[in-house]
Amino acid sequence: MSAWCASALMATEPTASLTERLLAGQFAVAGADLVIGGVTARTLAETFGTPLFAYDAALIRRSYRALASALDGFASIHYSIKANPNPAVVRVLLDEGAGLEIASLGEFRAALAAGADPSRILFAGPGKRRSELEQVIAADIGEIHLESFEELAHVEAIGAALGRTIAVALRVNPVAEAQGGAMRMGGKAAPFGFDEEDIDTVVDRVRAAPHLDLAGVHLFAGTQILDAAVLLGQWRHGLAVAGRVAARLGRPLRTIDLGGGLGIPYFAGDGELDLIAVKAGLGPLVDAKRADPLIRDAHVLVEPGRYLVGPSGVYLSSVLAAKVSRSQRFLVVDGGMHHHLAASGNLGQVIKRDYPVLAASRMGEPATSPASVVGPLCTPLDTLARKVEMPDMAAGDLVAVLQSGAYGPTASPTGFLSHPAPAEVLVDDGEARLIGGPQ
Numbered sequence: 001m002s003a004w005c006a007s008a009l010m011a012t013e014p015t016a017s018l019t020e021r022l023l024a025g026q027f028a029v030a031g032a033d034l035v036i037g038g039v040t041a042r043t044l045a046e047t048f049g050t051p052l053f054a055y056d057a058a059l060i061r062r063s064y065r066a067l068a069s070a071l072d073g074f075a076s077i078h079y080s081i082k083a084n085p086n087p088a089v090v091r092v093l094l095d096e097g098a099g100l101e102i103a104s105l106g107e108f109r110a111a112l113a114a115g116a117d118p119s120r121i122l123f124a125g126p127g128k129r130r131s132e133l134e135q136v137i138a139a140d141i142g143e144i145h146l147e148s149f150e151e152l153a154h155v156e157a158i159g160a161a162l163g164r165t166i167a168v169a170l171r172v173n174p175v176a177e178a179q180g181g182a183m184r185m186g187g188k189a190a191p192f193g194f195d196e197e198d199i200d201t202v203v204d205r206v207r208a209a210p211h212l213d214l215a216g217v218h219l220f221a222g223t224q225i226l227d228a229a230v231l232l233g234q235w236r237h238g239l240a241v242a243g244r245v246a247a248r249l250g251r252p253l254r255t256i257d258l259g260g261g262l263g264i265p266y267f268a269g270d271g272e273l274d275l276i277a278v279k280a281g282l283g284p285l286v287d288a289k290r291a292d293p294l295i296r297d298a299h300v301l302v303e304p305g306r307y308l309v310g311p312s313g314v315y316l317s318s319v320l321a322a323k324v325s326r327s328q329r330f331l332v333v334d335g336g337m338h339h340h341l342a343a344s345g346n347l348g349q350v351i352k353r354d355y356p357v358l359a360a361s362r363m364g365e366p367a368t369s370p371a372s373v374v375g376p377l378c379t380p381l382d383t384l385a386r387k388v389e390m391p392d393m394a395a396g397d398l399v400a401v402l403q404s405g406a407y408g409p410t411a412s413p414t415g416f417l418s419h420p421a422p423a424e425v426l427v428d429d430g431e432a433r434l435i436g437g438p439q
Contacts, residue, residue, distance in 0.1 A: 017268065018265055018267070018268055018269075018270060018356055019356040019357070019358065019402065021265075022265075022311070022356055022402050022403070023358070023402075026056075026059055026311055026402075027314075029363045029364065031363075031364075032361060032362055032363050032364060032365070033360070033361060033363060034314075034358060034360040034361075034363055034398075034400055036054045036056055036314050036427050037054070037056035037057065037058060037059075037427030037428060037429070037430070037432070038427065038429060038430030038431075039054075039427050039430060039431075039432050041054075041314070041316055041360040041361065041398050041400060042360075042361055042398065043432075044316060044425060044427070044432060045316055045318065045398055047432065048423040048425055048432075048434060049423060049438070050316055050317050050318040050334055050335065050398070050423075051315065051316060051317040051318075051333075051334055051335030051336075051339055051422045051423075052315075052316050052422055052423035052424070052425055052437070053313055053314070053315055053316075053339075053404060053405075053408050053409065053422055053423070053424045053425065053436075053437075054313065054314045054316060054425045054426075054427055054432070055084075055086075055089055055309070055312045055313050055405050055424070055425070055426050055427065055435075056312045056313075056314075056427050056428075057092050057312070057426055057427065057428035057429075058428065058429065059311050059312035059405075060089065060092045060093065060308060060309055060312045060405070061092065061096060063307060063308045063309070063311060063312070064077065064093060064096045064098065064308055065096070066275060067262070067275065067304065067307065067308070068096075068097075069275075069279075070275040070276075070278050070279040071278075071279075071282070071302065073282075073286065074282045074285065074286055074300060075258065075300040075301055075302050076097075076099065076299070076300070076301050076302075077097075077098050077099070077301065077302060077303075077304065077308075078098060078099035078100055078101045078120075078122060078257075078301050078302070078303045079093045079098045079099070079100050079101065079303070079304070079305065079308055079309075080100075080101045080103075080260050080303045080304060080305035081100055081101070081102060081107050081110060081111060081305070082102075082103055082107065082305055082410075083305025083306045083308070083309050083310070083405075083406040083407060084305070084309045084313075084405055084406055084407075084408065084410075085106075085107055085110040085410060086110075086424055086435055086436050087110055087113040087114040087435075088114075088426045088433075088435035088436075089309060089405075089426065089435075090110065090111060090114035090116070091114045091115060092426075093308060093309075094114055094115055094116055098308075099120040099121065099122070099142075099301065100116050100120065100121045100122070101121070101122045101123075101124060101257075101260075101303040102121055102122070102123055102124075102125075103123070103124055103125035104125065104132065105129075105131075105132040105135055105136065108121065108123070108132075108135075108136050108139070108141070112139075118136075118139050118140045118141050118142065119140060119141075119142045120142055121136075121141050121142050122141075122142060122143045122145060122169075122218075122257065122303070123136055123141055123143070123144050123145060124145040124147070124171060124218060124220075125145075125147070126147045126148070126191040126192050126193075127191075128144075128147075128151055128154075130154045130158075133151070133154050133155060133158055134158055137155070137158050137159075137162070137166055138162075142167065143167045143168065143169055143215060143216065143255065144166060144167070144168045144169070145168070145169045145170070145171045145193075145218045145257070146168050146169070146170055146171065146194075146206070147171045147191075147192060147193045147194070148194075149205065152168075152205060152206060152209065152212070155168060155211075155212060156209040156210075156211050156212055158211075159211025159212065160210075160211050164211065165210075165211050165212065165213045166211060166212055166213065167213045167215045167254075168206065168212050168213065168214060168215065169214070169215055169216035169217055169218045169255060169257060170193070170194060170199070170202055170203070170206065170214070170216075170217050170218065170245065171192060171193030171194065171217075171218040171219070171220070172193050172194060172195075172196050172199060172217055172218065172219050172241055172245075173190050173192055173193040173194060173195045173196060174196050174219050174221050174234075174237060174238075174241065175196050175197070192220065193218070193219075193220075196241060199241070199244065199245060199248070200248050203245055203248040203249055204248070207249060214245075214249055214253075215253065215254045215255050216242070216253050216254055216255030216256055216257060216298065217238070217241060217242045217245050217253065217255075217256055217257065218257035218259065219234070219237070219238040219241060219257070219258060219259050220259030220260065220261065220303075221234045221237075221259065221261070222234070222261050223260070223261045223263070224261065224263040224264075224306070225261045225262060225263045225273070226263040226265070226270060226271060226272070226273050227273075228273060228274045228275075228277035228278045228281060229277070229281070231261070231262065231273070231278060232278065232281040232282075232285070234258070234259070234261075235258045235285055236284070236285055236288070238256065238258045238259070239256065239258075239285060239288055239289055239292075239295065240288075242256045242295045242298065243292045243294060243295050246292075246294035246295055246298075247294060251294070252293070252294045252295065252296070252297060252298065253294065253295055253298045254297075254298055254299060255298060255299050255300075255301065256295060256298045256299070256300045256301070257301055257302075257303060258300060258301070258302050259302065259303060260302060260303040260304045260305055260307075261304070262302070262304040262306075262307035263306070263307065264306055264307055264310045264311055264403060265403070266353075266355055266356075266403050267353040267354070267355070268353070268354075273307070305406060306405075306406035306407065309405040309406050310403050310404075310405045310406040311403060311405060312405040313403070313404035313405025313406065313408065314360075314400050314401065314402060314404055315335060315339070315340050315343065315400065315401040315404040315408065315422075316335075316360060316398055316399070316400055317333035317334050317335030317336075317375075317384075317398070317399050317401075318333060318334050318395075318396060318397070318398055318399075319331050319332070319333055319393055319394065319395050319396060319397045319398070319399065320332045320333060320334055320376065320395060321395060322393050322394055322395065328372065328387075329369055329370065329371040329372070329390075330371065330372050330373075330374055331371050331372070331373045331374070331390065331393055331399065332374055332375075332376065333373060333374070333375060333376070333384070333399050334375075334376055335375055335384070335422065336374070336375015336376060336377050336382040336384060337375060337377065337379075337381060337382045337383075337384075337412065337413070337416075338375070338377060338382075338412055338413050338414055338415075338416040338417065338419055339408065339409055339412050339414060339421075339422045340384065340401060340404060340408055340412055341407075341411055341412040341413065342355075342406075342407045342408070342411060342412075343355045343384050343401050343404065344375075344381060344382065344383055344384060345383070346381055347407065347411060347412075352383075352386070354384075354385045354386055354388055355384075355385070355401050355402065355403055355404070356401070356402040356403060357373060357384065357385045357388050357390075357399060357400065357401055357402070358399070358400045358402065359390055359391050359393060359397065359398070359399065359400075360398040360399060360400035361397045361398040362391045362392075362393060362397060365391035365392070366391060367389035367390055367391055368390070368391055368392050369389070369390075370387035370388060370389055370390070371385075371387070371388060371389075371390045371393075372385065372386055372387055372388075373385040373388065373390075373399055376417075376419065377416060377417050377419075378417065384399075384401060385401075408422075409421065409422060409424065409436070409437075420437075420438055421436075421437045421438060422437050423436070423437035423438055424436030424437050
């Protein structure tokens with residue numbers, strides 16, 4: 001059975017909680033200890049200290065291969081490194097064959113540090129500085145995704161100064177019918193890309209610029225999508241927009257970037273994105289692309305981030321104090337929102353809900369009562385779990401936050417209250433090495 005089939009079947013277990021499903025599908029247990037990539041959480045904590053992020057390279061490969069299998073014959077994968085730009089993590093995906101999508105010069109440098117070929121890197125983002133554009137173009141980046149007329153003018157001027165044409169794509173802010181996901185990126189007024197209804201004017205402007213080569217289009221309508229039908233609908237719309245752009249341009253496109261947004265389950269009630277349904281729904285999209293001679297030979301790509309690396313990560317922290325205040329139990333740990341803002345519910349959540357949390361050094365022990373897992377910061381916002389069922393715990397025990405491979409340290413206020421940076425560790429087939437944080 002393929003990995004994506006196994007994942008889909010696991011999501012159908014109606015009686016298992018999300019934490020139980022993730023534990024069964026992604027990790028092992030040895031005695032009282034959670035095992036990550038063949039190494040116990042206790043060993044990782046003793047070796048590298050806490051708090052720490054541990055990334056299981058095998059789970060990254062599994063996610064990539066599952067998605068590549070589902071998309072075979074339709075699209076290739078570019079990893080959106082904003083999800084986790086650690087070069088060691090990026091290298092795992094490069095070795096699998098992924099291209100990359102960046103949104104800053106810093107991410108471009110991280111991509112190069114990981115060994116990426118600049119020609120397989122795409123640069124998106126609504127606010128690119130002229131200096132950033134100059135440096136990535138000088139390094140022969142594969143494609144610039146234009147999101148404003150100011151960017152269009154900058155790239156044209158850089159091309160003129162260099163005496164060369166620059167490959168660009170138009171990022172399109174799609175109409176409302178194409179939106180979807182937990183955070184919607186299109187279908188409304190937005191800083192991202194050009195509005196779909198204005199696209200003819202934009203194409204004409206690019207066509208009139210002698211140093212711009214309009215190679216493709218880019219759409220990104222939403223994030224954290226768990227519904228295959230929503231994803232397929234967005235991709236169908238993206239192909240239609242690509243056909244319209246090509247027709248206005250009067251020649252074939254070379255690339256069609258359908259964006260990312262593939263989600264993973266974080267909260268109680270979340271299911272898995274059904275890759276079986278995604279694969280089954282690709283036939284009409286393949287047929288539609290083949291029927292249009294102006295996009296028939298275009299290279300289609302998707303650019304997921306969290307889908308590829310999120311499940312691989314575990315955030316480990318040590319209990320500093322187990323206390324009761326007015327009949328409510330608190331586990332005060334040495335990690336918190338300064339390292340993992342997303343898990344605290346302060347990164348885009350309207351209603352704060354808990355990531356899957358485990359007692360990583362007391363596996364198998366029964367829960368005794370609900371506890372709030374809170375960090376060391378002087379703010380009530382520093383909460384990693386709210387009244388989660390936990391066993392009896394004491395100072396020195398380990399707490400694990402699952403689904404933590406994406407939007408960890410680089411998406412968090414790591415300088416808040418001047419606590420040390422967390423260690424980052426890559427675990428690969430029983431071997432663990434430090435890849436970030438304290439040296």
